[in-house]
Every structure is written in C-alpha cells, then in structure tokens.
Amino acid sequence: MSKDEYLITDAPLKALTVFAMPMILGSFFQQVYNMADSIIVGQFVGSSALAAVGACAALTNVFICVALGAGVGAGVLVSRYFGAQNYSKMKTIVSTSLISFLILSILLGVFGFVFSHFMMSLLQTPADILDEAVLYLRVYFVGFPFLFMYNILSTMFNSIGESKIPLGLLIFSSVLNIVMDLWMVAGLGLGVFGAALATLIAQGISAVFSLLIFFNRMRRYKSRFNWFDRQELHSMLRIAVPSVLQQSTVSIGMMIVHEACRRYNTLDEYDPERQQLIRSFIGGIGKTFYFQGPIQINYGSHTFIGENFFANFGLTIMDDARVYANFLERFAMT
Numbered sequence: 001m002s003k004d005e006y007l008i009t010d011a012p013l014k015a016l017t018v019f020a021m022p023m024i025l026g027s028f029f030q031q032v033y034n035m036a037d038s039i040i041v042g043q044f045v046g047s048s049a050l051a052a053v054g055a056c057a058a059l060t061n062v063f064i065c066v067a068l069g070a071g072v073g074a075g076v077l078v079s080r081y082f083g084a085q086n087y088s089k090m091k092t093i094v095s096t097s098l099i100s101f102l103i104l105s106i107l108l109g110v111f112g113f114v115f116s117h118f119m120m121s122l123l124q125t126p127a128d129i130l131d132e133a134v135l136y137l138r139v140y141f142v143g144f145p146f147l148f149m150y151n152i153l154s155t156m157f158n159s160i161g162e163s164k165i166p167l168g169l170l171i172f173s174s175v176l177n178i179v180m181d182l183w184m185v186a187g188l189g190l191g192v193f194g195a196a197l198a199t200l201i202a203q204g205i206s207a208v209f210s211l212l213i214f215f216n217r218m219r220r221y222k223s224r225f226n227w228f229d230r231q232e233l234h235s236m237l238r239i240a241v242p243s244v245l246q247q248s249t250v251s252i253g254m255m256i257v258h259e260a261c262r263r264y265n266t267l268d269e270y271d272p273e274r275q276q277l278i279r280s281f282i283g284g285i286g287k288t289f290y291f292q293g294p295i296q297i298n299y300g301s302h303t304f305i306g307e308n309f310f311a312n313f314g315l316t317i318m319d320d321a322r323v324y325a326n327f328l329e330r331f332a333m334t
Helices: 003-008 012-044 047-083 087-114 116-122 127-142 144-159 164-187 191-218 230-266 273-281
Strands: 289-291 295-297 303-305 309-311 315-317 323-325
Touching: 012 047, 012 164, 012 191, 047 087, 047 116, 047 127, 047 144, 047 191, 047 230, 087 116, 087 127, 087 144, 087 191, 087 230, 116 127, 127 144, 127 191, 144 164, 144 191, 164 191, 230 273, 230 295, 273 289
Parallel strands: 289 309, 295 315, 303 323
Antiparallel strands: none
C-alpha cells in the first residue's frame, strides 16, 4: 500500500492534521504570491503602475475561479475513486480532465488576450492607466494555461493525500516570482510588463514541475485506463459548473464594488450621491459619516462602521474578513 494512502489507513485525527496543515500554510503563501506584483511595482515604478496592476485584479480573479471550479470537479471524482482503490477509473478521470481543461484554458487565454482592451474599457479603467493595465492583462492571459493547469494539478494532489507537494511548489513559485519581479522591475526597469512576465515564468515553471511530479505519482498505480471518457467529463462538469458560478459570484461582486469606489472617487465631495453609493455596498454604517476619498474597498459587505465616522485621504479597506470601525475619528493611511 502506498504511503500517500494514509488518509484511508491512519487514524482520522492524525490523517486530517497531516493533510490540512500544508493547505493552511499554502493559503499564506498564496497571499504572498498575489501581493508580490503590487508591492514591487508600487515601490519601484510608481502609483500609476500600481493602479494598473490593481485594476486587473478583480477581472483576473473571475478567470481564476474558473480554474478553481474545474479543479473541484476533477478533484472530487479523483478522490472518490482513489478512496475506493479503483485506480483505473481514477487515471481515466485524470487524463480526461487534463485534456479537456487544457483545451478550455487555451480558449480562455485566447479570448482574454483578444478582448483585454474591451474588458478593461468596459470596467471603465481610467485612461491614464488603461494601456498599462491591458499590457499586464495580455501577458497574464498568455500564461493562463499554466495557471489553469497548476490549479487543476494542485487539487488532484490534494485528492490523493499529497497536500505537501502543492505547498512546496507554491513556496518555490512565490520565491521565484519575487526574485523575477525584483530583477525585471527594479533591475531591468521593465515596469508592469516585467511584473507580468515574472508571474508568467514562475507559473509556467511550477506548472511543468507539477505535471512531471504528478505523472510520476500516477506510475505507482498499475492499471489500464481510457485517455478520454465523455461520461466522466459530464460528471466532472456537473460538479465544476456550480463551483465556478459560486466562486465567480464573489469576484463579480468585487468588480461591482470596485466600480462603485471608482465612481465615488470621481464625484464632487459634496455630491449627495456619494453617501448613497457607500450605503449601497457597505455591510452596515451609521447615519453620520464622511469619506474624504479616494477610497478603495474590496468587498464592502464585510465592513461595518459606527456613528460619526471620518476617513481622511486614501482610505483602503481590505475586508477579506469582517472589519469593524466604531471610532469617533479615523484617519486612513495610504
């Protein structure tokens, strides 16, 4: 019996602890990976370049949700057959999902590359950062198949109990991305293009390593399998599509909130529409408040503000978790 079968042989508490800890640590490194481009571009290029990278975040999150949802669809079936020790079916699922989702990722990458300018214009990206945002987005979509396959393979590793491997690859990718960012942005002065290219290279190398390691793991299970099975693909899609829709809803909500913030920042400070905008997406807020602006808020619905709230220039609320503000005066820092 293989050592990666501990999930179905060891005591439940021990097995779940060993399995979950790498995933918890992985969440931290995923945030480091996501923030690297913004921090380095902001430090070494300037505010306009930082705004260009930030303007792409909500849109790229929607496409990432497709990859995550596809991974859920494949992972559920892989774990089901792995637990049943039906390795023939498991390898059929692996092969079918890799072929299908590789084709999907290429199509989405081409779509995103071609329509980058249209999508960023539709989101009413400010004219002074539009070109840089489109450049960043197009490089991102060139590497989208690598990102897509990396997420699929990470889910499959988790499905067979190998949660340490995605963590190791994520740490490697995060460090490589930071090093490449510093070299291309700070060293070579490539700006937004350099940040996007560094991310593409880090994702590409990690995806290739993931594929090679996963294929090596599959060789442990000697069984015949089908390269492609339409019925299994249908079963995956029945799981994947609801997951994609669920996760995309959050990202689309972020896009709506970001647009409301952009609208708020363009209005005159005495325009009554400003207060209406804030009330439309903030989770809860008192009767008396004033946001000087500009503002940037991630979700809005996770933020709860008390009475007599004042925010100075550059209020930024990253409310991935709930944020409570009940102070008489609050001065935001950029």
